[in-house]
Amino acid sequence: MHSISNGGDESAAVARVVFRSHGFVRLQWGSRIESGLFLKSLNPIVGDRVVIRDPQTVPWVIDRILERTSLLKRRDPGGGKDQELAANVDDVWIVTSANQDLNPRRLERLLALVLSSGARARLVVTKADLCPNWDDITSMLGSRFQGVPIHLISSWSGAGVSELEATLQPGLTVTMLGSSGVGKSTLTNRLLGDNRQQTQDIRGDDDKGRHTTTSRELFELPGGAFLIDQPGLREVRLTDAEDGIEQVFEDLAELEMRCRFSDCRHQGEPGCAVASAFEAGEFDSDRWDSYQKLKREAEFARAREAKTTRLRDKERGRKMSKMLKRLYKDRERGDW
Ligand SMILES: Nc1nc2c(ncn2[C@@H]2O[C@H](COP(=O)(O)OP(=O)(O)OP(=O)(O)O)[C@@H](O)[C@H]2O)c(=O)[nH]1
Numbered sequence: 001m002h003s004i005s006n007g008g009d010e011s012a013a014v015a016r017v018v019f020r021s022h023g024f025v026r027l028q029w030g031s032r033i034e035s036g037l038f039l040k041s042l043n044p045i046v047g048d049r050v051v052i053r054d055p056q057t058v059p060w061v062i063d064r065i066l067e068r069t070s071l072l073k074r075r076d077p078g079g080g081k082d083q084e085l086a087a088n089v090d091d092v093w094i095v096t097s098a099n100q101d102l103n104p105r106r107l108e109r110l111l112a113l114v115l116s117s118g119a120r121a122r123l124v125v126t127k128a129d130l131c132p133n134w135d136d137i138t139s140m141l142g143s144r145f146q147g148v149p150i151h152l153i154s155s156w157s158g159a160g161v162s163e164l165e166a167t168l169q170p171g172l173t174v175t176m177l178g179s180s181g182v183g184k185s186t187l188t189n190r191l192l193g194d195n196r197q198q199t200q201d202i203r204g205d206d207d208k209g210r211h212t213t214t215s216r217e218l219f220e221l222p223g224g225a226f227l228i229d230q231p232g233l234r235e236v237r238l239t240d241a242e243d244g245i246e247q248v249f250e251d252l253a254e255l256e257m258r259c260r261f262s263d264c265r266h267q268g269e270p271g272c273a274v275a276s277a278f279e280a281g282e283f284d285s286d287r288w289d290s291y292q293k294l295k296r297e298a299e300f301a302r303a304r305e306a307k308t309t310r311l312r313d314k315e316r317g318r319k320m321s322k323m324l325k326r327l328y329k330d331r332e333r334g335d336w
């Protein structure tokens with residue numbers, strides 16, 4: 001892999017983060033994969049390109065992280081923070097299965113996440129072998145997700161896999177996002193030509209996956225592309241995704257702008273372009289509802305963020321004035 005000049009230090013090299021756990025990472029540099037160490041403040045994530053100090057000394061030590069070309073993240077379901085899913089991803093495969101889990105609103109949510117990250121998106125519908133109404137699914141998705149490439153595949157029979165593989169090229173980085181049990185790891189293994197990832201039957205009673213994959217990991221595929229397998233996403237809450245939402249619903253955003261009043265709420269106001277489109281029957285109201293819901297959620301998240309920042313500033317101010325008070329008191333007492 002390429003060396004870069006790093007203040008005259010010829011031994012410095014750019015490696016890729018293939019795995020991250022709390023205190024350490026696994027890094028790939030050329031054909032070598034080694035453990036790596038980093039300062040906590042750096043926070044490298046899977047997919048990052050990092051400068052390592054000296055490839056001759058193991059464990060490798062990360063000096064700095066190169067600027068990311070894209071960053072996938074969601075709001076952490078456990079807390080208010082963001083959870084990073086991968087960096088420097090070119091294409092994201094939004095994976096859903098044909099037998100369950102095919103929920104267009106959920107896919108729109110994922111698509112907004114992807115498009116706001118700087119990556120491109122493809123829809124990958126798995127388990128085509130279980131699916132008798134193949135054409136219905138593709139035409140439904142095709143009309144709802146115009147402009148997004150759709151692949152119907154089976155990792156078991158191999159149907160559709162070579163078309164998907166044809167979108168890969170050396171150096172391209174792909175990751176997969178979707179619910180547990182949709183077959184992300186099975187597809188990873190198929191593309192690797194090797195059973196590296198553990199897979200597990202979904203539960204018979206409710207068709208749900210078992211969260212078999214528990215960490216993100218980057219693999220180099222035989223053709224030279226990189227694939228990051230991800231744990232299944234149970235909940236996808238968006239963060240900083242206004243951009244993505246506007247892209248997913250570009251036509252509806254434009255429609256709204258044609259209303260007579262710029263603050264039209266589309267509830268019977270005169271000159272409402274949304275109402276006219278609805279009456280003309282050229283309107284998917286489920287998709288409209290999905291758009292409104294995601295927009296409200298994004299506004300709410302932004303308001304909450306602003307509030308947290310205000311609270312944090314207030315708290316900081318309080319601590320500072322306490323500190324100053326103590327300082328003055330000490331000075332009065334002649335302690336310094
Ligand atoms: N019929 C059929 N089953 C499949 C196909 N691909 C995967 N499966 C099965 O679906 C189940 C779940 O597959 P996994 O690959 O473990 O799913 P996953 O998306 O990685 O799940 P998590 O790691 O929990 O997020 C396994 O029993 C697979 O064998 C397919 O193309 N057809």
Ligand SMILES: [Mg+2]
Nearest residue numbers: 184185212213
């Ligand atoms: Mg898996």
Ligand SMILES: [Zn+2]
Nearest residue numbers: 259264266272
């Ligand atoms: Zn209106």
